Each structure stands twice: as C-alpha cells, then as structure tokens.
Amino acid sequence: MKRAKSRPHRDYSHEVRKHRFLWVRVAFAALGTLFLLLGIVGIFVPIMPTTPFLLLATACYARSSHRFYNWLMNHPALGPLIVEWRTYRSIPWRVKLMAVVTMTLTFGSSIIFFIPKGWLQLALAFFGLTMVIWLYRIPSRGRPDGHGSSHAE
Numbered sequence: 001m002k003r004a005k006s007r008p009h010r011d012y013s014h015e016v017r018k019h020r021f022l023w024v025r026v027a028f029a030a031l032g033t034l035f036l037l038l039g040i041v042g043i044f045v046p047i048m049p050t051t052p053f054l055l056l057a058t059a060c061y062a063r064s065s066h067r068f069y070n071w072l073m074n075h076p077a078l079g080p081l082i083v084e085w086r087t088y089r090s091i092p093w094r095v096k097l098m099a100v101v102t103m104t105l106t107f108g109s110s111i112i113f114f115i116p117k118g119w120l121q122l123a124l125a126f127f128g129l130t131m132v133i134w135l136y137r138i139p140s141r142g143r144p145d146g147h148g149s150s151h152a153e
Helices: 022-044 051-062 066-073 079-088 093-114 118-137
Strands: none
Touching (some): 051 066, 066 079
C-alpha cells in the first residue's frame, strides 16, 4: 500500500512567543483548544464560522506552546486555511463554495421542513442570505475560471 504524499512539515517555532508565566500559558492553551473545537464544529454547522476560530486558536497557541502551534499550522486540513488567511487575507475558493452550498442546503431544508411559521421562515431566510453575502464578500483565490471571487488574487 502506497502512502499519499504529504506536504513537508514546516517548523513555525520562531513565530511562537510564549508568555513568561506558566498559568497564563495554560490559560492560552485552554482557550486555544476551545477555539480549535469551535472551529471544528464550524466545519459541520453552517452558522458557525471556521476560519476565525482557527485564527484565534493559532494566536492562543502562539503564546503558549511550540508543539500545539506547529501541530495546528502543519495540520493537513486546518493548516492551509490559516496559512491562506495569513498570507493572502482570503479563503480558498473551494472552501467558500462548499460553505455557501452547505449553508444554502441547511437553511433551505430548515425553512421548508422544520420552521412552521411564515415570519420565522422569512427571518431565517434573511439571516441565511446575510451570511452568504458576508461570506461571498471575503476575498478568495483559486477560482477555476481564473478570476478571483473578490479582490484577492
């Protein structure tokens, strides 16, 4: 069985500035873990953002632990989102597209099948549309036709 090629492990330790007090480092590590868990939940729950929580986790780990920071930055699924934001201030086009599709399906099915009152349906539709517009306005790179979704390219 052949292993898939993985990207090389990069050492980001030079970016870590541990706090001098142990109790503060422990607090940052705990907060970083909480934000990481919220970011992972955001992958599966359309109304929760992923990237902002990952960025908060990264910032907390940068003040608490070389090991956690390097692990997160080199994680095959989460690290590229963080690096993309830090480098280009954008979200990859495929990630944005998947988020919009997931949000549309989730909000649409909730409105059609689970929300009985008309005004609640309108409120949820307005909230969903607002979120999609907000997400669409964030710059993205890597759109298949060669155009950036916004102004980052």
